[in-house]
Amino acid sequence: MTEMYTERVELVEVSPRDGLQNEPDNLSTASKLELINRAIEAGARRIEVTSFVNPRAVPQMADAEAVCAGLPRRRDVTFIGLVMNRRGAERAIATGRIDQLGAVSVSTDRFAMANQGQTSDGSVKAAREIIALAKAAGLSGQATIAASFGCPFDGEVPEARIVAMAAELAAAGATEIGLADTIGVANPRHVARLVTMVRETIAPLPVRVHFHNTRGTGLANVWAALGAGATIIDASIGGIGGCPFAPGAAGNVATEDVVYMLERAGIATGVDLDALISVNHWLGQVMKKDLPAMVGKAGGFPLPRVNTVEEEIA
Numbered sequence: 127m128t129e130m131y132t133e134r135v136e137l138v139e140v141s142p143r144d145g146l147q148n149e150p151d152n153l154s155t156a157s158k159l160e161l162i163n164r165a166i167e168a169g170a171r172r173i174e175v176t177s178f179v180n181p182r183a184v185p186q187m188a189d190a191e192a193v194c195a196g197l198p199r200r201r202d203v204t205f206i207g208l209v210m211n212r213r214g215a216e217r218a219i220a221t222g223r224i225d226q227l228g229a230v231s232v233s234t235d236r237f238a239m240a241n242q243g244q245t246s247d248g249s250v251k252a253a254r255e256i257i258a259l260a261k262a263a264g265l266s267g268q269a270t271i272a273a274s275f276g277c278p279f280d281g282e283v284p285e286a287r288i289v290a291m292a293a294e295l296a297a298a299g300a301t302e303i304g305l306a307d308t309i310g311v312a313n314p315r316h317v318a319r320l321v322t323m324v325r326e327t328i329a330p331l332p333v334r335v336h337f338h339n340t341r342g343t344g345l346a347n348v349w350a351a352l353g354a355g356a357t358i359i360d361a362s363i364g365g366i367g368g369c370p371f372a373p374g375a376a377g378n379v380a381t382e383d384v385v386y387m388l389e390r391a392g393i394a395t396g397v398d399l400d401a402l403i404s405v406n407h408w409l410g411q412v413m414k415k416d417l418p419a420m421v422g423k424a425g426g427f428p429l430p431r432v433n434t435v436e437e438e439i440a
């Protein structure tokens with residue numbers, strides 16, 4: 127397999143939505159907005175800010191409209207609202223502050239039923255409708271295929287199924303296709319193979335990847351995805367979030383860990399690592415806990431300046 131690392135990747139900051147959605151203690155709307163503003167300060171230019179879903183199902187996102195009303199007016203930042211159906215799309219569009227709708231299709235019937243009360247095909251149909259609504263409203267629409275690398279109910283998911291879904295969503299006008307390892311079971315070889323297949327199917331549309339570090343393979347999967355030609359990565363400051371099917375598990379790949387790895391490897395992300403680490407520390411205080419991100423604890427490298435022993439004892 128030929129490796130094709132780009133010089134530059136695009137990061138999508140998903141902490142305000144995927145990160146916080148899986149945290150038991152909800153953040154106030156004001157704190158969510160501060161997180162979004164701090165992420166922008168650090169360099170984030172595409173942010174999944176909330177989801178427009180039934181507040182009874184996801185109480186953490188019940189303030190979607192209030193979050194949108196408080197978003198900064200920035201032409202250089204793309205704000206994404208995640209939606210599952212027409213109702214959600216209409217709510218997101220009505221805010222007037224969302225730039226892009228994110229639709230989610232699920233790879234298997236059982237997971238699609240559990241997550242959003244529809245079949246896998248039904249979730250593709252819903253995504254097509256969402257993309258059409260986005261375009262009609264002058265927004266863009268993208269789609270993510272949940273459980274691309276494994277399903278909590280059915281186990282292994284046939285790659286042909288993911289490729290067929292990606293082709294259908296691309297034909298519906300999605301601006302990119304995201305492959306999500308929703309439950310954190312992907313391995314780098316699987317990632318390289320599936321990203322390659324999907325990239326070749328939807329070209330010239332880009333492939334985005336979304337990994338959860340549930341079993342510690344998150345960063346390895348990011349690297350494998352880039353080598354296979356993915357150019358957009360979802361990540362969450364602090365690595366916050368969790369996995370609804372693995373209690374106690376770590377969340378999304380941490381933005382600061384991804385930025386550290388890529389910038390050290392000579393791949394530009396547009397995000398400032400030191401600023402991200404500051405956001406991590408602030409967020410840890412707000413959430414009153416230690417966040418999973420490793421670089422948030424250790425700091426970057428090279429170190430800013432280490433005092434010599436002479437100076438220390440002087």
Ligand code: ZN
Pocket residue numbers: 144306308336338378
């Ligand atoms: Zn996720």
